[in-house]
Amino acid sequence: xxxxxxxxxxxxARRKVTNYLVSGLxxxxxxxxxxxxxxxxxxxxYKGASSLNLAFFTHIPAPVGEEGGGMANSIVGxxxxxxxxxxxxxxxxxAAGVYLAEFGRGKALATAVRxxxxxxxxxxxxxxxxxxxxxxVIQQKHFSALAGxxxxxxxxxxxxxxxxxxxxxxxxxxxxxxxxxxxxPKWRTAISVSLRTASPGIITGCMLAFARVAGETAPLxxxxxxxxxxxxxxxxxxxxxxxxxxxxxxxxxxEWHRLAWAGALVLIVxxxxxxxxxxxxxxxxxxxxxx
Amino acid sequence: xxVGILVEDLNAWYGTTHTLQDxxxxxxxNHATALIGPSGCGKSxxxxxxxxxxxxxxxxxxxxxxxxxEVDIYKDASPVEIRRRxxxxxxxxxxxxxxxxxxxxxxxxxxxxxRNRRILDETVERSLKQAALWEEVKDDLKKKSGxxxxxxxxxxxxxxxxxxxxPEVLLMDEPASALDPVSTSKIExxxxxxxxxYTIVIVTHNMQQAARVAENxxxxxxxxxxxFDSTHKIFTNPxxxxxxxxITGRFG
Numbered sequence: 055x056x057x058x059x060x061x062x063x064x065x066x067a068r069r070k071v072t073n074y075l076v077s078g079l080x081x082x083x084x085x086x087x088x089x090x091x092x093x094x095x096x097x098x099x100y101k102g103a104s105s106l107n108l109a110f111f112t113h114i115p116a117p118v119g120e121e122g123g124g125m126a127n128s129i130v131g132x133x134x135x136x137x138x139x140x141x142x143x144x145x146x147x148x149a150a151g152v153y154l155a156e157f158g159r160g161k162a163l164a165t166a167v168r169x170x171x172x173x174x175x176x177x178x179x180x181x182x183x184x185x186x187x188x189x190x191v192i193q194q195k196h197f198s199a200l201a202g203x204x205x206x207x208x209x210x211x212x213x214x215x216x217x218x219x220x221x222x223x224x225x226x227x228x229x230x231x232x233x234x235x236x237x238x239p240k241w242r243t244a245i246s247v248s249l250r251t252a253s254p255g256i257i258t259g260c261m262l263a264f265a266r267v268a269g270e271t272a273p274l275x276x277x278x279x280x281x282x283x284x285x286x287x288x289x290x291x292x293x294x295x296x297x298x299x300x301x302x303x304x305x306x307x308x309e310w311h312r313l314a315w316a317g318a319l320v321l322i323v324x325x326x327x328x329x330x331x332x333x334x335x336x337x338x339x340x341x342x343x344x345x
Numbered sequence: 346x347x348v349g350i351l352v353e354d355l356n357a358w359y360g361t362t363h364t365l366q367d368x369x370x371x372x373x374x375n376h377a378t379a380l381i382g383p384s385g386c387g388k389s390x391x392x393x394x395x396x397x398x399x400x401x402x403x404x405x406x407x408x409x410x411x412x413x414x415e416v417d418i419y420k421d422a423s424p425v426e427i428r429r430r431x432x433x434x435x436x437x438x439x440x441x442x443x444x445x446x447x448x449x450x451x452x453x454x455x456x457x458x459x460r461n462r463r464i465l466d467e468t469v470e471r472s473l474k475q476a477a478l479w480e481e482v483k484d485d486l487k488k489k490s491g492x493x494x495x496x497x498x499x500x501x502x503x504x505x506x507x508x509x510x511x512p513e514v515l516l517m518d519e520p521a522s523a524l525d526p527v528s529t530s531k532i533e534x535x536x537x538x539x540x541x542x543y544t545i546v547i548v549t550h551n552m553q554q555a556a557r558v559a560e561n562x563x564x565x566x567x568x569x570x571x572x573f574d575s576t577h578k579i580f581t582n583p584x585x586x587x588x589x590x591x592i593t594g595r596f597g
Contacts (some may be wrong), residue, residue, distance in 0.1 A: 236452060237430075237510065
């Protein structure tokens with residue numbers, strides 16, 4: 055009896071120590087992850103915020119040697135390219151994910167699609183740029199916003215497809231059976247029940263893909279190309295923030311370096327704002343006690 | 346009103362496992378029929394053959410004739426049409442978690458493209474009253490998710506959902522086995538009231554439950570139907586020795 059209580063007490067002490075140790079390690083890991091992110095954000099604010107003014111958002115870049123100028127065309131251009139990319143990448147990515155999870159179980163085509171998506175995910179972005187260059191730009195004989203959008207759109211697809219598949223796999227089979235049992239056709243069950251139940255996770259996947267391509271420079275070098283002037287035409291070269299940051303950052307002028315920092319800050323804030331907006335919109339209409 | 350079901354030479358497989366063997370049975374209209382038997386005897390497979398849910402599993406198949414009223418469900422109709430005429434309630438409550446109570450109840454109508462607000466409102470009230478849940482949820486119909494209800498309430502909501510599409514047959518696969526005794530007795534009261542309007546087939550592990558709610562009872566064992574008779578007969582004077590052994594608790 056005495057021995058037993060003693061050994062229980064020892065066990066208890068060891069359990070507590072292990073608990074503190076493991077909790078401490080996970081907190082430490084979290085800090086290690088967050089600190090660089092916050093550091094980058096603060097450094098961007100420190101370097102870039104001072105160059106932000108109204109002109110930055112309303113003017114196009116000033117010619118070499120002139121003071122001032124802004125990135126209005128790049129901000130709008132990035133918006134247009136990302137919109138095109140999302141219009142292409144999100145529906146195709148989700149549709150492919152739905153096929154993999156709901157219709158393609160055990161089929162050879164599904165295995166092929168899954169494999170392709172994984173490979174596509176690993177393709178370096180510069181290779182994506184060159185491919186679209188030869189497929190679209192050379193055919194059309196000019197750079198264009200459209201080509202840039204397609205390049206980024208294709209890059210979004212694998213991430214969205216795989217997250218959609220994973221998220222649909224977490225939807226309990228019983229819920230699909232409930233719908234099928236009510237005489238709901240399979241395609242309708244997949245869209246209105248499975249996809250809707252998995253939508254929070256799928257939206258996260260789309261946002262991850264969006265944020266990833268928003269900062270891509272390499273695929274735009276040979277596709278959207280960049281533009282020092284206003285252009286909103288989809289069939290012409292268009293400015294983009296990452297491209298403009300790149301041009302300014304490698305330039306020899308201090309003024310341009312400062313603008314590059316400001317551009318980087320604006321890019322990050324744009325990504326954060328759009329992700330937050332999508333979250334807010336997606337969370338509207340979620341019911342009390344739902345999952 | 347319910348319809349009778351006539352089953353002739355029904356066989357079912359999962360892969361190479363012969364789960365149901367030569368089932369012949371007549372389930373009368375507007376009565377409750379209980380199916381009892383040990384786990385894995387094929388009674389769940391049997392009810393899933395009655396609304397063609399069995400074949401949603403890619404390795405499953407079935408042969409034979411199931412006649413629902415005048416309709417041979419494997420020949421004259423598509424699975425989707427059959428499932429609109431045959432409601433199903435599952436072992437565990439399975440509400441749609443993203444939908445409100447209201448939308449859960451009329452999901453069978455809405456997901457099939459039905460949009461008339463007035464009729465939807467009426468259907469929600471009628472179905473929830475039939476399922477004895479109306480008083481408990483009428484104030485939160487559109488505010489709360491169906492998944493926020495208690496387990497017993499969820500199951501009654503699933504019954505309301507099945508009734509909302511106006512089925513002729515109601516299949517219940519151990520509808521109370523995941524519920525506490527109070528909820529169980531509510532579900533049983535419900536079955537008792539509903540059987541005047543619907544043909545009810547209920548799978549159960551609980552023999553008192555079969556005795557309480559069903560006029561007829563079938564005993565399944567190892568994929569075969571050993572005996573089918575009035576519930577009174579099955580529980581007091583079974584013809585087959587295996588039925589007697591099972592209901593007296595000698596095995597299973």
